[in-house]
Amino acid sequence: MTDPRPATGLRALLRSDLQDEKPYGATQLTVRAALNTNENSYPVPPEVVSDMLAELTTVLPTLNRYPDREFTDLRGALAAYLSRSGTEIGPDQVWAGNGSNEVLLHLLQSFGGPGRRAIGFTPSYSMHAIIATTTGTQWTHGRRSQDPARLFTLDPESVGAQVADIDPHLVFICSPNNPTGTAVGLDVIEAAYFAAPHAVVVVDEAYAEFARRGTPTALSLLAGRERLVVTRTLSKAFALAGGRLGYLAADPELIDLLRLVRMPYHLSAPSQAVARAALRHADTMLSTVDVVKDQRDRIVVELTEMGYRPVPSDANFVLFGGLADSARTWQALLDQDVLVRDVGIPHYLRVTAGTPQETSAFLDALAALGDDHRLSDRKAR
Structure with a gap:
């Protein structure tokens, strides 16, 4: 929503088409599983x-x-x-x-x-x-x-x-x-x-x-x-x-x-x-690419089994839907030290395919959440 208040101070000097914009940025936190920016989890050999x-x-x-x-x-x-x-x-x-x-x-x-x-x-x-x-x-x-x-x-x-x-x-x-x-x-x-x-x-x-x-x-x-x-x-x-x-x-x-x-x-x-x-x-x-792809496919399979709706992926991440409240689920995962990405699509979150250990941390954290984090079939339709 556009802020109705006129820009003041230095912001008033900014180009008019930028005055209501926000800078790009993904959350940067120290957590056990940082799976929000699609990085490759493996260090340089x-x-x-x-x-x-x-x-x-x-x-x-x-x-x-x-x-x-x-x-x-x-x-x-x-x-x-x-x-x-x-x-x-x-x-x-x-x-x-x-x-x-x-x-x-x-x-x-x-x-x-x-x-x-x-x-x-x-x-x-x-x-x-x-x-x-x-x-x-x-x-x-x-x-x-x-x-x-x-x-x-x-x-x-x-x-x-x-x-x-x-x-x-x-x-x-x-x-x-x-x-x-x-x-x-x-x-x-x-x-x-x-x-x-x-x-x-x-x-x-x-x-x-x-x-x-x-x-x-x-x-x-x-x-x-x-x-x-x-x-x-x-x-x-x-x-x-x-x-x-x-x-x-x-x-x-x-x-x-x-x-x-x-x-x-x-x-x-x-x-x-x-x-x-x-x-x-x-x-x-590139030796870790196949390992990452295996974890990506594992995420798709296991999320489906949990009742969520992952989108088949050709990348090193998975977008998954079926969430009742994506912001609430994002915070619930972060409370378990797992960081994923809220990309602004209602009922969806995105998770990077990391190491097997990171993937397990994410899947275990999501599985620990109550059924109220999932959309009911009636609401999904």
Whole structure:
């Protein structure tokens, strides 16, 4: 609800479209099971840490000089990693920033702004709309299916019609989607691309490595589609959330346009060094992905048995419904030292798939709650 009181003090000097906004932020607490921000619960392996330290030992004496502005070696390493998907990606197709949020910011600074429109499909990653707002881009909340049999999914016909209706400058599609965990077919992305002939179509694949077998990646659509962008991150599957390294793949000409908005030397030499070392050990860094996927699937099975309604997930988290009061259940879990995420969807909470021990802590804590935490079948309908 908009505060009817006029802004005063410094807030009165703030841009009018930001005066009623709140900053993004997830709860940060020390608990036995922190399962609210989709981090990888496993630490960086010792052999990778050793290689990172060796890289930093080489880099630190040179910090009197600016880093490689074009992060050339890192772009090559990222391109080689993406090419493992089966689609050949060249270094000139890769861009990176301090987390995927920065590359999203670069896209909105380049192709959004005052008088321009963007659309995403709610519920989805909240930073898409937030970054759009901070760049003065008009944001439209597109719709996802509310059909219980296809809840939170997207189909090409609906996406195409919604996109064509507003004629946007940017389209955001998250696959697997955060917070629902649902992935989309390539036909949905193609429909958006066709329906928005003047828009950059951004496919956010932050959780792609956790997708179930057979889930397609939009990387395979890049060839011949100069307005298509696929964003990724090292924060999730690579267990490098603290390293702040996100990246994207796109047409080389689009990459070149992003240089117009990036800050000079935006990727520090230590950031580049740590990311290069992580990518050299990609198989080791990704070795926990299957373990996390097992815990995710375990959560879906056990929540179903408890009478809750989890959404099938292709990510490292599970959105689950059937809650009488999501805020009350969130607090009841926190009282047992288990932290999950209230994403603002009535009757739903989101939980990260952690270690087996963390998953057990969550499931045991939820099982200990009374039946009054679940919606009755009558109310659910």
